[in-house]
Amino acid sequence: MKRNLPPLTALRAFEAAARHGRMTAAAEELHVTPGAVSRQVRLLEEVLGVPLFEGPKSKPRLTEAGRTLAPRLADAFDGIEAATQAARAVQAAVLDVSCLSTFLMRWLIPRLYRFTAQYPGIDVRLRAAEGPVEPERDRFDAVITVVPESPLGQGEVRLFPEWLGPVGTPALCAAITGTEDLTQVPLLHTKTRPDAWTGWTPTPPAGAWYEHYYFTLEAAGAGLGLCLAPWHLVAGDIASGRLVAPLGFTRSGFEYRLKTRRHAAAGLDPFRTWLKAEAATQAMPDQSAPTDDTGRERAYAAPSLPST
Numbered sequence: 001m002k003r004n005l006p007p008l009t010a011l012r013a014f015e016a017a018a019r020h021g022r023m024t025a026a027a028e029e030l031h032v033t034p035g036a037v038s039r040q041v042r043l044l045e046e047v048l049g050v051p052l053f054e055g056p057k058s059k060p061r062l063t064e065a066g067r068t069l070a071p072r073l074a075d076a077f078d079g080i081e082a083a084t085q086a087a088r089a090v091q092a093a094v095l096d097v098s099c100l101s102t103f104l105m106r107w108l109i110p111r112l113y114r115f116t117a118q119y120p121g122i123d124v125r126l127r128a129a130e131g132p133v134e135p136e137r138d139r140f141d142a143v144i145t146v147v148p149e150s151p152l153g154q155g156e157v158r159l160f161p162e163w164l165g166p167v168g169t170p171a172l173c174a175a176i177t178g179t180e181d182l183t184q185v186p187l188l189h190t191k192t193r194p195d196a197w198t199g200w201t202p203t204p205p206a207g208a209w210y211e212h213y214y215f216t217l218e219a220a221g222a223g224l225g226l227c228l229a230p231w232h233l234v235a236g237d238i239a240s241g242r243l244v245a246p247l248g249f250t251r252s253g254f255e256y257r258l259k260t261r262r263h264a265a266a267g268l269d270p271f272r273t274w275l276k277a278e279a280a281t282q283a284m285p286d287q288s289a290p291t292d293d294t295g296r297e298r299a300y301a302a303p304s305l306p307s308t
Contacts, residue, residue, distance in 0.1 A: 006047045013040035014052060015077055018062055018070035020137075029137075082263040093122040093267035099144040101128035102213035103256070106233045108144070115274045122267035135261035141268050143259040144275075157258040157272060159279035163231035165249035166200065167238070169223045176226075176246040186225030190216045196228045200247075231285045232256075249285040 005011075016026035016037070023034040023041075030037065038057075045052050052066035062070060099108055104126060112124065133143050135155070144159070152158060166176075172185055182201040189209045190196065207225050210216040217234065220227035221242055230252075237243040258275055260268060 006044055007040075010040040010044035010047070011073060012077070013037045014044050014066075015070065015073045017041055017053075017060075018066060019074060021060075023057075023060070078263050093119075093265060095122055095124045095142065095265050095267040095271055096127070096140050097124055097142045097144070097271070098127050098129050098133045098138065098140045100146065101130075102217070102233060103144065103146075104128050105214055106217070111278050114278075115271065118274065119267065119270050122270065124267070124271065135259050135264075139261075141261050141264040142271060144256065145259060146254050146256050149253055149255045152257070153259075155260040155262065157260070157276060159256040159258060159275070160232065160282050160284070162252045162254040162256065163249040163285050164196070164228055164252045165231065165245045165285070166226045166247055167229045167234050167243045167245045168220050168226040170241065170244050172223055172226065173244045173246040179247065182226070188216050188219050188225040188227045190227075200228065232282055235283060235285075245285075 013026065013030065013032075013036075016029050017023055020026050020029070023037045027034040027037045041052060048065070050065040051063050052069065053060040054063050055061040108126070115124065116122075127140075129143070129145070133140060133145065135141070135143050146162060149161065166182065166187075167173075168185070175181060176185065179201055182197075183203070187197060187201070187207045189207055190213050191209055191211055192213070208219065210219060213229070213233065216227045217229060217237075219225065220229070221237065231249045234243055234245075238245060256279070258272060260272065
């Protein structure tokens with residue numbers, strides 16, 4: 001029997017607009033202009049004979065008909081996507097993973113050979129995150145991110161907490177015995193975490209700025225200054241003696257998590273199991289809290305969300 005369906009392009013445009021709540025966000029997802037999305041929504045309204053949105057163009061609201069259609073259409077598209085992924089998995093399992101760029105280069109990629117050796121049929125496609133990423137919204141099977149320590153959400157796996165501490169070359173750190181000495185050496189800064197030194201020194205001296213943690217860490221390794229670095233990114237450098245941490249590390253209040261998509265590719269389960277096992281092997285720094293000059297425990301509260 002012939003199906004009596006509205007144009008799929010119009011259905012897709014409406015589903016994205018309803019999910020995001022804004023035509024501009026839907027346009028970004030679909031790689032078209034906001035005007036094109038609006039035209040497709042109007043076409044769908046004409047075909048159905050009912051309005052789907054109401055209110056001002058800057059903040060449209062779903063009508064009763066729109067609220068009825070949107071969740072069912074979302075389920076239908078999820079089903080189509082799951083079916084196409086299943087068909088693709090017959091040939092090979094493809095897993096799309098998003099990750100913070102420095103974490104990707106310094107932590108995940110050096111370990112990934114173990115996963116590919118264990119699961120040669122799963123093609124892990126990595127993409128460095130340039131901003132906040134969500135599995136459902138951005139269509140990734142898995143997202144490795146860092147968030148404030150809090151209860152886990154649906155589809156989330158806790159990997160390990162973030163520990164921060166100043167690191168530099170042995171020569172540069174030789175005379176650093178307390179936080180007051182930080183004003184005597186160059187301090188390196190990362191644009192994606194501009195207030196990272198807050199809590200370590202009240203008035204950080206002017207120093208070089210870098211786009212990403214990866215560049216800042218390389219500059220620290222070259223002796224250009226001290227970098228406030230996450231432990232898991234420099235553990236290997238400290239073990240080898242390339243870098244030292246004269247003031248130790250403290251919990252930042254953030255933790256690394258794996259977020260997963262509801263209808264993910266077939267390779268997600270083994271990847272999630274493998275990643276949890278890898279995270280469990282991540283050695284933690286000495287967890288005795290550093291103290292200030294009075295001997296009191298010094299707590300560090302991270303002022304901004306990491307984004308590298």
